[in-house]
Structure formats: C-alpha cells, structure tokens
Amino acid sequence: MSTAPTPTPLISLTWTDHVTGHQGHLVIDRLVRGVSSGGLRMRKGCTLDEVAGLARGMTMKEALHYNPEGRYIPLGGAKGGIDCDPRDPEAYGVLVRYLRAMRPHIEKFWTTGEDLGLTQATVEAAAAEAGLTSTIQAVYPLLDDERAARQRLEKAFGIDVDGIGLDELVGGCGVAEAVLVALDRAGVGHTGTRVAVQGFGTMGGATARFLSRAGLTVVAVADVEGTIANPDGLDVETLLAARDGYGTVNRSALAPRDFRLPGDAWLSTAAEVLVPAAVSYAVDTVNQRQITARWVVEAANMPVLPEAEELLAARGIAVLPDVVVNSGTNAWWWWTLFGDIGADADEAFAYTRRSMRELIDLMLTRADADGTSPRAAAHAIVAGRLPAIAERFGWYGHAQPR
Numbered sequence: 001m002s003t004a005p006t007p008t009p010l011i012s013l014t015w016t017d018h019v020t021g022h023q024g025h026l027v028i029d030r031l032v033r034g035v036s037s038g039g040l041r042m043r044k045g046c047t048l049d050e051v052a053g054l055a056r057g058m059t060m061k062e063a064l065h066y067n068p069e070g071r072y073i074p075l076g077g078a079k080g081g082i083d084c085d086p087r088d089p090e091a092y093g094v095l096v097r098y099l100r101a102m103r104p105h106i107e108k109f110w111t112t113g114e115d116l117g118l119t120q121a122t123v124e125a126a127a128a129e130a131g132l133t134s135t136i137q138a139v140y141p142l143l144d145d146e147r148a149a150r151q152r153l154e155k156a157f158g159i160d161v162d163g164i165g166l167d168e169l170v171g172g173c174g175v176a177e178a179v180l181v182a183l184d185r186a187g188v189g190h191t192g193t194r195v196a197v198q199g200f201g202t203m204g205g206a207t208a209r210f211l212s213r214a215g216l217t218v219v220a221v222a223d224v225e226g227t228i229a230n231p232d233g234l235d236v237e238t239l240l241a242a243r244d245g246y247g248t249v250n251r252s253a254l255a256p257r258d259f260r261l262p263g264d265a266w267l268s269t270a271a272e273v274l275v276p277a278a279v280s281y282a283v284d285t286v287n288q289r290q291i292t293a294r295w296v297v298e299a300a301n302m303p304v305l306p307e308a309e310e311l312l313a314a315r316g317i318a319v320l321p322d323v324v325v326n327s328g329t330n331a332w333w334w335w336t337l338f339g340d341i342g343a344d345a346d347e348a349f350a351y352t353r354r355s356m357r358e359l360i361d362l363m364l365t366r367a368d369a370d371g372t373s374p375r376a377a378a379h380a381i382v383a384g385r386l387p388a389i390a391e392r393f394g395w396y397g398h399a400q401p402r
Contacts, residue, residue: 009055010076010395011109014048015101017094024082024098028110029055031395035138036078037062037330039115040123042091043279046081050280054079054301061327063385064359064378065334072331072338074389075139078110086117087246092126099130111136113333114202116279116301119245120157120167136337143338155343156336163241164206166345167329172206173349174328175299177356178320179207179273180214182295185364189215194271196220196293199278201247203299203326205240207275212236216273222266223248229269230258267291276303283308291317298322313373321375323382324363328352 011028025048028036038058059077066074080102084094095118099106106112106127112135114120127135134140134150143149159166183190193216197204200223208218217233225248228234235255242253251260266274267283268290276282277299283291288308296304296312297320304312309319332348335341341351367377 009052011105012048012052015098017097019097020084020090020094022082022084022090022094024080024094024101025051026078026080026102026105026110027052027055028076028078028105030059030076031109032062032074032076032389033142033393034109034396035111035142036076036109037111037139037334038078038080039330040080040082040112040118041115042082042084042086042095042117044083044085046083048081050302051079051081054081054280057301057323058330059386060323060378060382061330063382063389064324064327065331065355066385066389068392070335070338071340072334073142073393075111075334076395078112079115080110080112092122095122095126096129099127099132103130103132106132106135106138108138111139119202136333139337149337149339152339152343153333153337156348159343159345161345164209166348167332168202169206169209169345170332170348170352171203171326171329172208172299173210173352174331174356175203175207175275175277175297175325176210176214177328177353178325178360179211179216179275179295179297181357181360182273182297182318182320182364185361186294188272191215192217193273194219194269195273195275196222196266196269196271197275197277197299198222198266198282198303199247199276199300200239200243200249201278203329204275204277205243205247207277207299208236209240211273219271220261220266220269221249222263222278224263225249225251226263227261227265227269228254228258229261229265230255231270232257234258264290269293273297276300279303281305283312285311288312293317295320298325301326309373309375318374320360321378324359324374324378327359328356331355 009027009029015024062074140146220229242250274293274296280302283304341347363377367374
C-alpha cells in the first residue's frame with residue numbers, strides 16, 4: 001500500500017441541528033495510529049470546504065513537528081466547524097448537540113479543542129454536557145502514563161502569565177518567533193520595526209504581546225469594531241487588559257494619541273509586518289493591493305487566498321504560511337501531554353521558541369534553495385515526512401504493509 005497522502009479526506013461529513021437548522025462539519029484528513037488532531041471553530045458562514053482545507057493544514061502541522069527522537073508522535077489532521085455566530089444566544093446549545101452527534105468520532109478518532117469563535121473553557125463545558133470524558137480522549141490509549149499526562153496538561157492549563165493563561169500565549173509566542181526569524185535572516189533590527197495585527201483574540205493578542213516585548217512597535221490592531229492605530233506605537237498591555245471574551249477592545253481604554261480607523265485599515269497601515277490573526281480569506285486579490293508591508297505572517301488559518309499570495313509575491317511581499325507559523329499551540333498541547341516538556345511557562349516558551357525558530361529557518365532555507373515560496377517549501381518538507389511517519393506508525397495503528 002502506498003504511504004502517500006490520499007487526495008481526498010478519509011472522513012467528511014455534515015451534520016444538521018434538528019433544533020435550529022444550523023449545520024456543522026467534521027473532516028478527518030488523515031489518521032496516524034488511528035488518531036487525528038484539529039480544533040473546532042464556530043463562525044457564521046463556515047463551510048465544509050473551509051473545514052476540509054483546515055484539516056489538510058492540520059495534517060501538515062503535525063508532520064512539520066515530527067521529531068523521531070521526541071515523545072510526542074504526530075497525529076493525523078482533522079478539523080471541525082459549525083456554521084453559527086458564536087454570539088448567537090442559541091450557539092451554546094448548538095455546540096452541545098454538535099458534540100453529542102460527533103461523540104463516537106471524538107471518543108475514538110478525533111482530538112479537538114478551541115479554535116476561532118470558541119474558548120477552551122466553552123468547548124470543555126459543552127463536551128462534559130455532551131457526555132464526553134475529554135475532547136482529547138482518543139489519544140489516551142497512546143500515552144505511557146495516562147494519569148500523569150492528564151495531570152500535567154491540566155496543571156499547564158492552570159498557569160497564568162501576567163494575567164493571561166499559558167494556553168492562550170504559546171501560539172502567539174510561536175508566531176512572534178516566526179516574525180523574528182524572518183527579520184534576523186533579512187538583517188532587520190527588532191527595535192522600531194512596525195507591526196499591524198488583524199484580530200486581537202487569543203492568537204493576535206499574544207502575538208502582539210511577544211512582539212512588543214521583543215522591541216517591535218505595534219502600530220495597529222483590528223477587531224470587529226474597527227482598527228485602532230498609533231504610528232508611535234500602541235500600549236499593547238493596556239489593550240489586552242481591555243479585551244472582552246471575543247477579543248474586542250473597550251474603546252474607553254484608548255490613549256489620547258490612539259485613533260480609530262475603518263476595519264480594513266490594518267491592510268494599508270505603514271508597517272513592515274502584517275499579522276492576519278482573525279478569520280480565513282481576509283486577504284483577496286483586490287485588497288492585497290493595499291498592502292505595502294514586506295512580510296505577511298499568517299497567524300490565522302488560511303487568511304490569504306492563493307491567488308492573492310501570488311500577486312503579493314510578484315510585488316516582493318513574502319507570505320509566511322499558517323501551517324508553520326501558527327502551529328505552536330497544537331504542538332504545545334502534545335509536547336506537554338506526551339511529556340517532552342513539563343507544566344512550566346518558561347520551559348514552554350523556550351521549547352516553543354527553539355522549535356519554531358528551527359522550523360521557520362528550515363522552511364526559509366528550503367525556499368531559498370529551491371527558488372520557491374515559503375509555502376511551497378513547507379509543502380515539500382511535509383511531502384518528505386509523511387511517508388516516514390506512515391511507514392513507522394501506520395494510519396490505523398500499525399505500520400503500513402509494504
């Protein structure tokens with residue numbers, strides 16, 4: 001049997017809520033040892049095609065973090081999505097019923113957690129109401145010491161770092177490291193380099209914090225109410241403290257020199273780095289013309305349409321792809337659960353920085369050598385790793401037959 005990935009997902013299904021009519025989707029792109037990994041998002045307009053693309057991306061993220069000597073063994077890629085506004089009063093009920101419907105898959109094949117529109121606390125509460133032991137229980141049979149592993153992860157989720165949970169920070173730490181590697185390779189200093197961030201939730205907020213602390217100047221932040229800008233730099237910590245649960249900043253917290261702009265103004269902000277950290281498909285063939293930054297660093301999943309990325313590349317603007325850039329959160333879960341790192345913030349950040357720096361550097365070196373885009377280089381790295389993973393571990397819990 002070939003170990004090459006199939007062109008279509010292993011499982012693709014759509015569920016319709018019998019109470020509200022909202023639809024939800026699950027796509028399992030690939031299994032490794034019979035298990036897959038990928039978050040659950042909730043947003044109005046979420047489609048099966050979107051979820052399928054995200055699931056393929058998860059397969060890549062897992063493979064990119066494959067370390068033959070590590071305890072964490074990559075899983076397959078999967079993703080869930082619900083077509084519902086998370087602010088809808090009926091959203092929580094829809095989530096519970098979705099998880100009940102997906103319970104057999106979660107128990108056996110699919111490990112999941114928070115994604116766009118949902119917090120981990122909300123997912124866990126709904127999962128408990130749906131009768132699930134855990135949203136990651138499918139991976140438990142793969143652990144050497146399940147009890148110790150679960151305690152370690154639970155302890156890690158309880159760690160607070162300067163007012164924000166560790167679990168909400170590690171992904172942004174990885175995104176920030178991707179930015180810093182790009183700057184270092186280009187010989188651009190950190191201090192004073194300007195950044196605009198679209199989305200100020202878990203990923204965008206953490207990215208802004210780490211970049212600000214690294215000396216960069218965050219000049220614009222966009223949320224659902226518009227763009228907040230200050231060419232001299234925003235007070236990131238003040239804005240973080242003024243967020244609601246959906247990443248929207250209370251405008252009463254703005255400094256006198258901060259000013260408000262339309263929602264899409266982050267695109268044309270005078271900055272060297274743009275970080276789309278909110279919704280998919282944010283940059284298209286039309287609005288990409290507004291971008292003058294040197295780098296677009298994808299903290300969100302699939303924020304730049306492929307056609308737009310080609311046009312940006314033709315203008316000398318590099319897109320650092322989501323499958324690498326935002327993979328830190330998923331990897332941190334498994335590094336902690338499998339025991340590569342302990343429940344410690346300093347250890348988590350150090351391990352994330354080191355791993356992401358090595359991965360970003362590998363990708364950019366490959367892109368330079370091949371004369372391709374960073375995304376094409378990442379795909380090439382994955383293509384080389386997937387057969388080795390399949391041969392060693394098998395899709396369904398045993399090595400693939402030759």
